[in-house]
Every structure is written in C-alpha cells, then in structure tokens.
Amino acid sequence: MKRRKARELALQAIFQLDNHEITIEEAIGHVTEENDPFLTDLVKGTIEHKEEIDASLSDKLENWSLSRLPKIERTVLRIAVYELLYANEAPAKVVINEALEICKIYGDEKSSRFVNGVLSKYTEQ
Template sequence: MSRRELREQIFRILFRVEFHDPKEYEEQRELFFALEEGEASEKDISYVNDKAEDIIAHLPEIDEAINAVAKGWKTSRMGKVDLTIIRLAVYELKYEEDIPTGVAINEAVELAKKYGTDTSSSFVNGVLAKLA
C-alpha cells in the first residue's frame, strides 16, 4: 500500500474509536482487518495497527494541542470526521519526524475532501495551519 492508502486505513480505524467503548477496540480492530482481508499485507496491517494504537495512546496530548488553537471550537464540538482527520495530522506533525509539515497538512485536507462535508477541508486546513 502507498503512504496515502495506509494513512486512509489509519483514519478509518481511528474513526471507529469515536463510536465504541475503548474496551471494544481490540474487537473493532479485528473486525476492521477482517473486512480488509486480502487487500493488505501483514506488514501493512502491522503498520496501521501500530500507528493507530500509538495515536490513541497520545490522544490526551493531541486533543490538548487542538483545543489550544481551535478558537471557538473544542474537540467535543467538532464533527467526528474532521476531528479524526485533525488528530491523525497532529500526530504526524508532532511525533513523525520523517513526514514534512506540508505533506501532513495536505494529506489531511485530501482526507477531509473525501470523507468530510463541503467545509471540512477548509476547517481542517485552518486548524492545522495554526498548529504548524
């Protein structure tokens, strides 16, 4: 899988976290990968799983950073798609040294165009620009 495809898979698995109890993460992860069977290599599955778990472990710090710059918007008020995309991008900005800032923001905007509303891409771009 390409980096973009891997990022999209991470987004999709993180999105599930918003709707399920954290105790159900293991089951949700297994269901997710069962649906993706045959489309991803073991290496890709491992990468997606490891990255998703690391992002989940850093959610308190990520949400704190988002809340600090999103004037008038707190993570509790944001749409789940936008929030998940922003969380993924903030993780890449803060914890992934090999991903340039512009790439992380651009990829987040592209995900917002694909999965969000008409205004998602500009909202995501605005929040991430303040963080960068």
C-alpha cells in the same frame, strides 16, 4: 500500501475505535487484511497520544471545543497532529495536504478549509 491509503484506513480504524469496544488490532483488521507498519503506527500512535493530541488541538481551536467538531474532522485532525508532533516521517506540508485531501473525500465542502486553518497553526513559528 501507499501512505494515502494507510491514512484513509487509519481514519476508518480510529473511527471504529471511537464507536465500539474493540482492540486496535481488531479495528485495523476490519479495514484491511494487509499488515502495514505505517498504518499500525498511525492508529496506535494516535490512540496512545490521544490525550496530548486533544490538549494540543484544544489550544489551537478558536471558538470551538473538540467535542463539538464533527467526527470526521476530529479524527483527521488527531491523525495529522500525531504525525506532526510524534511521527516526524513526512514533512508538515505533506501531512497537512494529505489531511485536506482525506477531508475532501470523507467530509463536506467546509471540512478541508477548517482542517487547514487548524493544522496551519502547527507550522507557524
């Protein structure tokens, strides 16, 4: 499975986990029958580090609270921040670009600009 597809499926699985009382394995099983290690890592890692990710995001959000964000943007940000802080498999530019492309598909026209603004703070030194 290509990584873009895995990221999209991770978005869908995490979205389900936020809305239903199901296990990670059930959520992944609802979005694909494939067994993809990268997808599994994204979903499990994002869920396992959710508190730390949310705290990190809250520090980067200006004039926004995490709870006010639309679910798509919040979920895309969580997955991307997991990749940036914990996975370290893909370069930051790739992670951010993938997040923006997914926002363009699942969010509205402002989603990708907003997500880009937040994620770019992770690359500033």
